[in-house]
Amino acid sequence: xxxxxxxxxxxxxxxxxxxxxxxxxxxxxxxxxxxxxxxxxxxxxxxxxxxxxxxxxxxxxxxxxxxxxxxxxxxxxxxxxxxxxxxxxxxxxxxxxxxxxxxxxxxxxxxxxxxxxxxxxxxxxxxxxxxxxxxxxxxxxxxxxxxxxxxxxx
Numbered sequence: 001x002x003x004x005x006x007x008x009x010x011x012x013x014x015x016x017x018x019x020x021x022x023x024x025x026x027x028x029x030x031x032x033x034x035x036x037x038x039x040x041x042x043x044x045x046x047x048x049x050x051x052x053x054x055x056x057x058x059x060x061x062x063x064x065x066x067x068x069x070x071x072x073x074x075x076x077x078x079x080x081x082x083x084x085x086x087x088x089x090x091x092x093x094x095x096x097x098x099x100x101x102x103x104x105x106x107x108x109x110x111x112x113x114x115x116x117x118x119x120x121x122x123x124x125x126x127x128x129x130x131x132x133x134x135x136x137x138x139x140x141x142x143x144x145x146x147x148x149x150x151x152x153x154x
Contacts, residue, residue: 003129005113010140013105014147016072022147023097023108024075032142039077041069046087049079063087073099078114080128090117093132108143110136 012019022028024041029049036054039047045066052059065087067076076096078087085091093114100107115129 003115003125005111005115006129006133006136007112008110008136008140010108010110010144011102011105012108012144012147014151016099016101016106018151019099019106019108019147020072020075022143022150024069024071028146032146033139039064039066041066041075043067043069065092067094068096075099089114090119093118108140110140112136 014022022032026037026039026047029037034049034051036050037047039045039049043066047064047066048061049064050059050061054061062079063081063083064077064079065081067078069075074097076094078092078094081087081092093112095110095112098109098111100109112132115125115132118125118128120128
């Protein structure tokens with residue numbers, strides 16, 4: 001296995017405008033991905049995502065830096081970088097969502113790169129790669145269900 005990038009494609013029965021909002025707005029991110037999301041979806045904005053009860057040691061809080069926001073076609077951000085450091089190619093992972101109209105909905109292509117660039121030992125690299133692969137396999141179907149529900153709710 002290469003452990004270089006994770007790529008997924010899903011079709012969502014919602015317009016690219018709706019899907020863009022679902023992948024970039026904190027209000028929507030909390031519905032399908034993180035327990036809490038704080039970010040402004042504009043290039044250069046720094047925010048955070050969190051999972052779990054923030055008052056416990058088990059909580060995971062991750063900084064996020066928006067790289068690109070071109071509604072309704074592309075949204076990308078860097079994450080998984082050390083606290084107190086600015087996100088850069090060598091210290092973070094890059095997630096890119098590309099949205100393409102497809103029939104009555106949207107084809108969403110998600111790519112996450114930067115695993116090898118982190119310089120992790122092989123075992124750490126493999127663990128992060130597998131963890132993120134499982135995460136995307138869990139959360140992308142939730143994204144699809146949530147976006148579809150948004151457009152079908154009267």
